[in-house]
Amino acid sequence: MIYYGQQTISQEDIDAVVDVLKSKLITQGPVAQLFESKMCDYTGASFSIACSHGTAALHLACLALGVGSGDSVWTVPNTFVASANAALYCGANVDFVDIDPATFNISIDHLKQKLVFAEKSHCLPKVLIPVHFAGAPCDMAELKALSNKYGFFIIEDASHALGARYRDCKIGRCEYSDITIFSFHPVKSITTGEGGMVLTNNIELANKVRLFANHGITRDKALLKNRDEDEFYYEQHELGFNYRITDIQSALGISQLARIDSFMKRRSEIADTYISELKLTEFHTQRHLANTQSANHLFPVCINYESKVSKSYLFNFLKEGGVTCGCHYIPVHLQPYYQKKGFYRGDYPNAESYYNRALSLPIYPSLSDSDITKIVTSLHKVIR
Numbered sequence: 001m002i003y004y005g006q007q008t009i010s011q012e013d014i015d016a017v018v019d020v021l022k023s024k025l026i027t028q029g030p031v032a033q034l035f036e037s038k039m040c041d042y043t044g045a046s047f048s049i050a051c052s053h054g055t056a057a058l059h060l061a062c063l064a065l066g067v068g069s070g071d072s073v074w075t076v077p078n079t080f081v082a083s084a085n086a087a088l089y090c091g092a093n094v095d096f097v098d099i100d101p102a103t104f105n106i107s108i109d110h111l112k113q114k115l116v117f118a119e120k121s122h123c124l125p126k127v128l129i130p131v132h133f134a135g136a137p138c139d140m141a142e143l144k145a146l147s148n149k150y151g152f153f154i155i156e157d158a159s160h161a162l163g164a165r166y167r168d169c170k171i172g173r174c175e176y177s178d179i180t181i182f183s184f185h186p187v188k189s190i191t192t193g194e195g196g197m198v199l200t201n202n203i204e205l206a207n208k209v210r211l212f213a214n215h216g217i218t219r220d221k222a223l224l225k226n227r228d229e230d231e232f233y234y235e236q237h238e239l240g241f242n243y244r245i246t247d248i249q250s251a252l253g254i255s256q257l258a259r260i261d262s263f264m265k266r267r268s269e270i271a272d273t274y275i276s277e278l279k280l281t282e283f284h285t286q287r288h289l290a291n292t293q294s295a296n297h298l299f300p301v302c303i304n305y306e307s308k309v310s311k312s313y314l315f316n317f318l319k320e321g322g323v324t325c326g327c328h329y330i331p332v333h334l335q336p337y338y339q340k341k342g343f344y345r346g347d348y349p350n351a352e353s354y355y356n357r358a359l360s361l362p363i364y365p366s367l368s369d370s371d372i373t374k375i376v377t378s379l380h381k382v383i384r
């Protein structure tokens with residue numbers, strides 16, 4: 001069975017992990033720090049904090065920005081539930097901005113309308129979490145301009161977008177945001193098994209993230225309330241969490257990051273093949289903004305309104321042929337948990353209509369040419 005995504009592990013990856021297992025420190029050692037500095041080199045961000053998963057990274061980002069009860073955090077419905085849950089962990093409220101039917105990313109028009117309304121009713125968001133869906137960058141310059149105008153922070157949920165580029169910067173550089181987070185789940189651009197990272201150019205935010213990721217504990221002599229204590233002394237200053245990554249995982253991350261260019265090249269070849277093979281009236285694919293490069297984390301196809309093929313027919317037909325597509329995403333506001341919070345079907349029509357018609361085709365570096373041919377042939381058959 002071919003799935004929509006999976007990890008690509010080499011012998012070097014395995015050796016790197018084994019080396020750490022044979023070393024003295026398997027967590028809280030030097031390898032996690034090295035992974036962080038390599039990610040700063042790659043993205044161009046000033047500071048990075050590796051953590052246990054992308055969800056932890058989102059939670060830490062919200063905590064560092066001071067998100068708490070009474071605050072409002074906005075994201076899109078077309079995302080994994082974690083983007084919204086992070087705000088709820090902090091006791092804040094969540095609200096959503098609908099997506100654009102062409103880019104499948106946050107709709108700038110809907111955002112503008114919602115901000116105008118929120119300003120009038122004094123309920124502007126504290127933080128906006130745009131998601132670079134499928135690895136395709138959102139319109140960051142527009143978002144940054146709106147954040148300046150209305151005074152909200154931006155956390156880029158770049159779980160899909162390590163390796164993507166917006167204008168002159170890699171995603172992760174935080175040129176147009178306060179914080180960017182990545183996930184290293186096996187289906188993402190690079191993997192550490194489970195893992196995540198927070199990146200920022202603001203040293204105060206970086207220090208807060210590090211504090212919250214480690215129980216709120218500091219050993220920094222300059223920060224201690226009680227000075228002149230022994231070397232073993234530490235203080236807890238905040239209610240933090242244990243969101244650390246291990247050195248075992250970090251070794252895998254470093255080894256994977258060394259191959260990211262080849263991963264991106266292969267993902268982009270596969271996307272190009274789909275685009276040229278699927279020039280069909282039945283589907284449309286994601287529109288990318290000018291002067292951006294997608295990380296091609298997913299390859300979403302959206303069935304056109306005129307088509308007689310239904311999404312479930314397409315999914316099941318492909319599955320019978322040995323191909324299991326992904327479905328990204330069931331709109332977050334339609335989840336029973338969010339329905340209980342007062343969101344309704346019909347609230348975000350673009351995200352709902354997208355969900356009713358979209359599937360994610362398999363795309364990952366080790367997907368073979370013959371697999372791609374098989375998938376494309378299957379798709380052509382459905383149409384006939």
Ligand SMILES: *Cc1c(COP(=O)(O)O)cnc(C)c1O
Nearest residue numbers: 053054055080082159183184185
């Ligand atoms: C994968 C993902 C996350 C969560 O990452 P984990 O590492 O699995 O916790 C958050 N947001 C989006 C959009 C994701 O795709």
